[in-house]
Amino acid sequence: MIKKHEIYKRDKWNMLTVEVQGKYIVVREISDQWGEETQTFLSRPALMHWAKNHFPKEDFVGREEEWTEIMNAFKEV
Template sequence: MIKKHEIYKKDKWNMMTVEVQGKYIILREISDQWGEESHTFLSRPALMDWVKRRFPKEEYAGNEAEWDDIMNAFKQV
């Protein structure tokens, strides 16, 4: 069974989804700058480690609510 989570979606070019396929967690990131990138993780801690590097809290100074929303979405996975 595949469980799919939509982390965020600004439009059809800027979105991120996570699929849980058995023991694999597959993250797809689509952006208008880089196209589609796919990352595969074997554990939730590995996913969260990547998330914290990809979305450093310092970059969201003044917009902590958006950072919290992204982190909470990943924690639901």
């Protein structure tokens, strides 16, 4: 069974979802800039490490609430 989590969705071209497929955690990021990118993880700590590197808090100065929402969504996976 695949369980899908939506981390964020701005529109149909800018979104990030996480699917739990058995022991794998698959991140799919779609952006109008880069197209679709997929990352696969074997553990939640590895996923969180990637998320913190991919969404550095410094990039969200003035938008700390948005960063917190994204990190909380990853933690719920």
